[in-house]
Amino acid sequence: MRVDEFRTGLRAWLDEHDLRPVHDGGLDGELAQLSRVRRALFEAGWMRRGWPEHAGGLGGPVILRAVLGEEVMARNLADPGLYTLIEVLAPTLIRYGSPDAVAFVPTLLAGEETWCQGFSEPGAGSDLAALSTRAVRDGDAWVIEGQKVWTSLAQFAERCVLLARTGGPGHRGISAFLMDMDSPGITVRPIKTMHGRDEFAEVFLDGVRVPAARMLGAEGQGWEIAMSILPDERSSCFWQRITYLYTRLDRLLAEAPAASERQIGEAYLDLHAVRSRSRLTQHRRDRGETLGAETSIDKVLLATAEQCLYDTAREALPGVVEYGSSSWQEEYLYSRAATIYGGTAEIQRNIIAKRLLSLGDE
Numbered sequence: 001m002r003v004d005e006f007r008t009g010l011r012a013w014l015d016e017h018d019l020r021p022v023h024d025g026g027l028d029g030e031l032a033q034l035s036r037v038r039r040a041l042f043e044a045g046w047m048r049r050g051w052p053e054h055a056g057g058l059g060g061p062v063i064l065r066a067v068l069g070e071e072v073m074a075r076n077l078a079d080p081g082l083y084t085l086i087e088v089l090a091p092t093l094i095r096y097g098s099p100d101a102v103a104f105v106p107t108l109l110a111g112e113e114t115w116c117q118g119f120s121e122p123g124a125g126s127d128l129a130a131l132s133t134r135a136v137r138d139g140d141a142w143v144i145e146g147q148k149v150w151t152s153l154a155q156f157a158e159r160c161v162l163l164a165r166t167g168g169p170g171h172r173g174i175s176a177f178l179m180d181m182d183s184p185g186i187t188v189r190p191i192k193t194m195h196g197r198d199e200f201a202e203v204f205l206d207g208v209r210v211p212a213a214r215m216l217g218a219e220g221q222g223w224e225i226a227m228s229i230l231p232d233e234r235s236s237c238f239w240q241r242i243t244y245l246y247t248r249l250d251r252l253l254a255e256a257p258a259a260s261e262r263q264i265g266e267a268y269l270d271l272h273a274v275r276s277r278s279r280l281t282q283h284r285r286d287r288g289e290t291l292g293a294e295t296s297i298d299k300v301l302l303a304t305a306e307q308c309l310y311d312t313a314r315e316a317l318p319g320v321v322e323y324g325s326s327s328w329q330e331e332y333l334y335s336r337a338a339t340i341y342g343g344t345a346e347i348q349r350n351i352i353a354k355r356l357l358s359l360g361d362e
């Protein structure tokens with residue numbers, strides 16, 4: 001199916017099927033809305049386009065997924081962060097997972113499940129290769145001991161893409177798993193973000209048994225798998241987020257008609273820069289190119305544009321962030337996380353300097 005044909009058909013379908021949110025806010029409501037949107041789009045086939053058939057899709061160009069995300073965000077049908085999680089985890093799971101693991105992808109597409117990403121630990125964030133959660137083989141299972149932190153949506157998730165150490169120190173000793181979150185031995189303790197939501201959590205793993213067939217890739221291939229997930233987390237999942245940010249810029253123009261051209265111009269230029277960059281990335285992915293270190297540029301541009309937009313809102317709507325009760329305050333606070341999640345701004349700049357510009361060690 002061609003992009004223009006897909007977009008025209010999708011728009012007509014969305015005009016006929018009212019999927020606007022009916023919830024009254026809050027994370028539970030937003031997750032329920034996301035499930036509702038995904039289920040409807042899956043049943044109508046839109047959500048399956050661009051995904052391989054063996055993972056529950058209908059095949060076709062990968063770029064159709066970005067077009068779908070764009071149309072969903074332009075109508076504000078789902079939270080952009082929640083919507084994009086599938087683009088972060090599912091492509092790598094399909095690439096490396098056993099048939100047993102890949103069989104779960106349709107549950108994500110159809111909005112039946114939520115997944116989380118168990119990478120960061122109290123002693124391993126930027127230095128992810130230092131992670132110390134251990135997995136030890138015991139018969140036909142791996143037994144996991146350790147702790148994860150900042151695991152987004154862990155308390156809602158049915159499954160977790162988990163990194164654990166199966167070998168010696170460093171990145172070569174790491175393996176990846178698809179772990180069921182209702183396995184005995186998992187304790188999830190939600191953490192409140194500064195924008196007031198229990199969005200991420202500490203996850204304690206105490207003798208958790210994960211079947212051997214749920215290892216992703218081979219033993220010791222976990223770093224390679226993480227390096228496949230991170231470029232998606234730092235680039236290809238942004239297309240819909242950028243559309244969402246444009247809807248916020250439109251809202252700002254409507255609510256602050258007296259905002260200066262300089263204020264609005266800066267926010268617009270930053271958004272336009274990341275959209276242009278992201279368009280290139282979407283097309284590269286569509287051509288089947290492997291994404292890598294260059295996606296750190298997308299991540300820096302996205303974080304810069306998002307923070308500039310909300311800084312502009314704060315300036316143009318005095319008091320709305322400090323004293324307001326509108327969503328500007330919550331969104332402003334969340335925008336501060338854009339330079340942290342998926343790898344901090346400093347780490348992205350290190351990657352750009354070292355790997356892309358060959359400027360040597362930091």
Ligand SMILES: Cc1cc2nc3c(=O)[nH]c(=O)nc-3n(C[C@H](O)[C@H](O)[C@H](O)COP(=O)(O)OP(=O)(O)OC[C@H]3O[C@@H](n4cnc5c(N)ncnc54)[C@H](O)[C@@H]3O)c2cc1C
Nearest residue numbers: 117118119120125126150151152337340341342343344346
């Ligand atoms: C909203 C949100 C959601 C998240 N969701 C998840 C999730 O679902 N799963 C998950 O696994 N993790 C998640 N994270 C965690 C995120 O990946 C980490 O916070 C991030 O990688 C940074 O690690 P850290 O917090 O341990 O900070 P640290 O690595 O301790 O860094 C602290 C500071 O030191 C700087 N720094 C560290 N090393 C260097 C260096 N070499 N050069 C220059 N500066 C350096 C950093 O830039 C940062 O400013 C989430 C974080 C946020 C904010």
